[in-house]
Amino acid sequence: MDLQTSIDETGIALKLFLNNKFSDAKERMEPHSLKSMYPALGYSTILYLQAVMTFDMNDIESAIKIIKRSVAVCNTYRRKTTVMGSFRKTLTRVSYNDLTEDEIHAELCYAECLLLRALLTFIQDENLISFVKGGLKIRECYKIYKECNKILKSRKWTDEQHRIHFESGVKMGVGAFNLMISLLPGKVMKLLEFVGFSGNKQLGLAELENGSKMTTSLRGPLCSIVLVAYHTVVTYVLGLGDGDIELASEVLKSCLVKYPKGALFLFFAGRIQEVKGNIDEAVSKFEESIDSQSEWRQFHHLCFWELMWCHCFKSDWLLAMKYAEKLCHESRWSKATYTYQKASFLLMCDDQSEDTKAHVTYLYGAVPNLKQKIAGKSLPFEKFAVGKTLRYTEQNDYLTLPAFELIYVWNGFNIIGQKMHLIDPILTIIEQTINEIQTNKDKYLYFYDDYSLALLLKGVCLFHRKQYFQANQCFTEVISYEKNIKHDFYLVPYAIVEMARICLNQDEIAETKALLEKTKKNYKGYQLESRLHFRIHAIKLQIHSRDDTTSQPCTPSTENLPSFDNST
Template sequence: MDLADMIEQAKMALRLFLNNRFSEAKERMKPLSESSMYHSLGYGTILYLQAVMTFDMTDIEVAIQAMKKSINVCSKFRRKYSMLQSLSKVASKIDYNNLSEEETHAELCYAECLLLRALLTFIQDENLISFVKGGLKIRECYKIYKECNKMLQNRDFTMDQEKVHFESGVKMGIGGFNLMISLLPSKILKLLEFVGFSGNKRHGLRNLKDGSDNLNSLRGPLCSIVLIAYHTVVCYVLGLADGDIDLADQLLQPCLKDYPKGALFLFFAGRIEEVRGNINEAVVKFEESIDSQQEWRQFHHLCFWELMWCHCFRGDWLMAMKYAEKLCKESRWSKATYSYQKAAFLMMCDDQTEETKAHIKYLFGEVPRMKQRIAGKSLPIEKFAVHKVKRILDHQTDLVLPALELVYVWNGFSIIGKKDGLLDPVLAIVEKTVTNITENKGAYKFYHDDYSLAILLKGVCLKWKGRLMQAEQCFKEVLENEKRLKLDTYLVPYATVEMAMLSLQMDNTKDCKKYLDCAKKNYKGYLLESRLHFRIHAIRLQLSSAGVSEGSEGGITPQEEDSTGGFNIDGVMNHSGNDRQNNVETDLPSAVESVKL
């Protein structure tokens, strides 16, 4: 089978996969997976996706063995150099025209296999050694992508029939690397600085967009998927909810035309409606995605997660609880988080019976037992849940607005705030709670903690209502309570960053930088610290893109941005940009958690 046949077979398998025919796609790739690089890559990729979605150790081991074979198969097609040739290759400029077309694609396939193998390494074992091994594999992968980028710029492709597929693969690799790395606060980068990574968001987005322009190329649809996921999910989980939803919709429409029943694309259609605040339309799309296939129920879990939040945004606590319950029963991902969410949603219901209260207590009691560890550390969101449960069990006190607190830490107000029909009921609940706390101060064992949480949520609601001065007063009240807080100390740094975002909204960049510096330097060791530092990093990027230089505080100017991180026009990765950025305190599992959820 020649290169053109390999690629055509891989495209057919990809079409099957995106049309929910997962087993057919896998079976099409399997027979030649030990002799064809594209069959091997396709087969290993499907097993990889299955492993990360089920999180079953058996599936993970099967995927690892498949990726090892894929790496060996791709290696057979790569150009072999003797030691003398390798030395001369380093000493002189490489003539990429000496490579056959098959050898250029082998480099690309090898890099992709190596990356998937590295990601599996991260979840295989719960120790730091796995991260070191994975990091070394990713470094090699990055170096190969850099070489592939040089090939793209310097090779004469006149005689190459499959350039479009090679080009989209290079664009996907470079774009994905730059985008992923650019999102990480510098503390995480310091843990990986021996790998030599740095990233440029604009460069990454530009490459992915270029790669997605040709959906007939093998990796064109994959570039679209990465971009859509970034704008509709990643920006809302890790950033400031500033994704380009119109662009995501524009990219999605051709995919929906080609794959009208594709579960993944229907999910993204629902997600676009959700972030626009069109909750009813979002629910319909998520349910269509669920109904579109029954083979991989793991895709259902993505929809269950979003449906849970959709009903939560509407204040339908029982329906939100039911989807959290589905996740807890079916998904291998964070059962501690799902159980805490179930209890939190139930607590929001009015007129609770004694039976309901007993069930809530039982659910909270299960949370610490379900906590898991990745790379030897607990997930931040699970630490948060356990902390809250500890307060209930140790001090026999109820939580205040636990579901809305979860909405806040998951950045859900950026969705609720777009529609008065969603925001006004939430504001009414929060104001009623604030009144109840102040009028019954003696009934609250942690009065200042509870009041500060409620007033922070009120400030967020007022901010989205456009009542900025009132919102500012709420956030300042939280800051004034700093020394009175006993358990929920995370409220103060979060309120500080809210003040920074408020200042940015009012074009007061001086105060914005002041509050960011305060949040970075004055607070450590609080709950969900890494999550907040992703937001701080996103605000700094927004400041730099707006033309505000932060000088010695760690920002970069727009003139510097294209040359301080990412692949520049010559395909060379510079490492000076993010190394200068803020010494942000965070923990590595947050990155794993973000990718996972």
């Protein structure tokens, strides 16, 4: 199969995939994946997506086997360099015009396959060697993208369509790498910069946006997916909910014109409505996404997760619990998390009969046995959930506002805060709980933990109501109880960062920086620490964006990819 046919066939398979015809796409790619680079890449990508969605070890091992084979297929098309050739290359300027179009596209496909292989390495095995292997593959992939970027700029192109396909691939790789690395907290960034990585958020977003506009290219739709996912999901899960929703809506609109029933695009349409606070409209879109296909149940799980939160935001605890139950039965990602959520939502229901209480106790009791390890590490939230279930038992079967605590740690208040009709009922329940705790202080085994949690949640609600003075009072009181808190040590550093957000909104930049530094310097080893570091990093990015002299998270290179020093 020649290069153009290879690209065309993969393009057809991509359209099938985005139109929910997953098996058809897979079957179209499989016969050619043994010998042709683009079908090999396409087939590997489908198996990769299937593996990460099911989290089934058989699927993961099968995907790794196919991706290894695809890496070998792509490698056969790459320019073979001898030892002497490599030596001459370091002494003379490389002429990229000497490379054939097959060879340059092979570099790009090789990098993409290598990245898929590396990402699966992280979840395949639990030992440190797997992490080292995965890291080395990503490092090699990063170097190849840099080289591809040089090819794009330096080469004289004879086929314009081949250049467009190549350019969209470079933009996707460069954009995704820069964006991904720029999101990481400072401590991780320093380590990555030491081994040659750096990330530039603005550059990453610009590259992906330009790539998404290349509508005739093979990777144009993929650039759109990454860009929309960043603005509608990543910024809300890891940051402050400061994604560009208008841009995401515009990019998604053109995708829905081409793929009106595409399950993934309907999911993002629901997500856009959700982050705007239009919960009923979001529910409708997520249900439409579920109804659009039944071939890959894994896509349904994405919608179940969002539907669970949508009903949670509306304080419809019974429906939220039912979606957590669906996930618990069908998804392999984290049964401990789903079970803890299910119990916490059930605990908030008005019906607190003896049967309901017994079922809640049973569910919380099951959580510790469901905890798992991924890549040798326990999931931070699972450890958090196990700690809470032990508290539930120790406190004679009660927890304080567990569902609202879940909304907070999963950054849901950034969504609820968009609409006062969502935040006000929650604030009322929190204030009633605070009065209950104060009135019956002696009944609470860990009074300061429970009272501080309720105060933190009240402060967050007041922050989103723009009642900054009252919110600040809540956070200050939480901090004052630092020495009295026995278990929930995360409350104090989180309260300090919430105070920093108030300062940021009032343009008190020096005070914002001081509070962030205080949090990083004085607090270590508390629950959900890494989540808070992502929020701290997101605040710092906002500070940088307000200052023209430090508008970038790191120094941009003269090329479209940060420099990579081979000597490290």
